Amino acid sequence: MSGVGASAGDSSMRPGVAILGSTGSIGTTALRVLARQRDRFRVVALTAHANAALLAEQEAAWSPAFVGLVTGTGGRDAWARGTDALVEAATRDDVDVVINAVVGAAGLDATLASLEAGKRVALANKESLVVAGELVAEAAARGGGEIVPVDSEHSAILQCLGDHAPSDVRRLVITASGGPFRTWDAARLAGATVADALNHPTWSMGKKITVDSATLANKALEVIEAHFLFGVPYDRIEVVVHPQSIVHSMVEFIDGSVVAQLGVPSMELPVLYALTHPERVVDSGVPRFDPVQASPLTFEPVRHDAFPALGFGIAAGRAGGAAPAVFNAANETAVALFLEGRMTFGQIATRIGEALDALGGMVGGDRIALLAADAAARTFVRERA
Ligand code: NDP
Ligand code: MG
Numbered sequence: 001m002s003g004v005g006a007s008a009g010d011s012s013m014r015p016g017v018a019i020l021g022s023t024g025s026i027g028t029t030a031l032r033v034l035a036r037q038r039d040r041f042r043v044v045a046l047t048a049h050a051n052a053a054l055l056a057e058q059e060a061a062w063s064p065a066f067v068g069l070v071t072g073t074g075g076r077d078a079w080a081r082g083t084d085a086l087v088e089a090a091t092r093d094d095v096d097v098v099i100n101a102v103v104g105a106a107g108l109d110a111t112l113a114s115l116e117a118g119k120r121v122a123l124a125n126k127e128s129l130v131v132a133g134e135l136v137a138e139a140a141a142r143g144g145g146e147i148v149p150v151d152s153e154h155s156a157i158l159q160c161l162g163d164h165a166p167s168d169v170r171r172l173v174i175t176a177s178g179g180p181f182r183t184w185d186a187a188r189l190a191g192a193t194v195a196d197a198l199n200h201p202t203w204s205m206g207k208k209i210t211v212d213s214a215t216l217a218n219k220a221l222e223v224i225e226a227h228f229l230f231g232v233p234y235d236r237i238e239v240v241v242h243p244q245s246i247v248h249s250m251v252e253f254i255d256g257s258v259v260a261q262l263g264v265p266s267m268e269l270p271v272l273y274a275l276t277h278p279e280r281v282v283d284s285g286v287p288r289f290d291p292v293q294a295s296p297l298t299f300e301p302v303r304h305d306a307f308p309a310l311g312f313g314i315a316a317g318r319a320g321g322a323a324p325a326v327f328n329a330a331n332e333t334a335v336a337l338f339l340e341g342r343m344t345f346g347q348i349a350t351r352i353g354e355a356l357d358a359l360g361g362m363v364g365g366d367r368i369a370l371l372a373a374d375a376a377a378r379t380f381v382r383e384r385a
Helices: 025-035 052-062 084-090 105-116 126-143 152-161 186-190 207-215 217-230 268-276 308-319 323-339 345-359 367-382
Strands: 016-020 042-048 066-069 097-100 120-123 146-149 169-176 237-241 247-253 258-262
Touching (some): 016 025, 025 042, 025 052, 025 097, 025 268, 042 052, 052 066, 066 084, 097 105, 097 268, 105 146, 105 367, 120 126, 120 268, 126 146, 126 217, 126 323, 146 268, 152 169, 152 258, 152 268, 169 217, 186 345, 207 323, 207 345, 217 237, 217 308, 217 345, 308 345, 323 367
Parallel strands (some): 016 042, 042 066, 120 146, 169 237
Antiparallel strands (some): 169 247, 247 258
């Protein structure tokens, strides 16, 4: 569905947008971007998990045709309720683009259903691809839908790749800020608190991904995401630490040329680009880049010994089958327990490693098998809190 944003000026043709997770960090960023693109897009559906108050404010501002609240009370009687609300919103006839900004494996069914229904999915919910990359690809092939990544690194890679085939690519280089603990030694890391982990140096995001950025589990999710999005094997995907978060990622081509995409650390551009790809539209609200102000740009290797979650996740990706689903579910559960004060920072990676040892060999394949692996990993980690 190239050029979904092509119809500026003709309001009857404006593509309809559903935002799943509209009350979150990416969801609210998306609404900020869409507020400047009202002549190009219509917001037709919004969903949240439990934040009825913010959802009601958004409804008042946007008058979408559909509003869904998964759990919790409040809001209007007309709102859809329950987990089905996500799929319902995503598959509506008046929806052309689904911004999946739900956090966690809870976003999977909506990604699958959107693609089956032939929609463009502006995908922030990387967990969908990690849990079920093959199923997501099959759903897109069957239904004619397409994924355009919102994740800044993958948006960068998409922009660097242009029309090149995977066979032209020697290497994807995914940048990582290194998170708040980039320079911390092992002893200091052992005592890292929730407040420390939530103190991200360059990005302002939801709590789960902020903790993932501190453990570097987020980079493992992103390596797996890149593998499925771009069809590049794991041994040609590398991670480099870049503390300024200006170079969002790079592609090295077979002739040795390296193409990078740069910009200030803001999700507004990746969200906008996911809506308009392959076109570019004017948006005076996206923060401008000043190379002098951004300098110096530095790069350093990942400290794998200090951040073992990254290696666990990449190994899970390479192993395939249910292993990535186990990695993701163990991580989601451990992060939730850490945020509740029931697990130390170091235990997040330890429990992920243990869960993969115990359950990583579970069979993958269909959705039922992957969800069984997901559930088993959640139970495994919860029992060891
Ligand atoms: P937030 O926690 O800020 O927002 C999550 C959104 O999803 C909220 O609207 C929340 O509703 C809703 N939600 C949470 N749980 C469920 C559920 N079980 N079912 C349905 N809806 C649910 O997360 P972020 O916006 O930070 O992240 C969203 C996704 O985007 C993640 O996959 C993340 O990895 C990815 N991403 C985020 C980036 C960022 O800058 N934030 C950058 C790159 C990727 P409620 O508010 O009611 O709880
Ligand atoms: Mg990212």
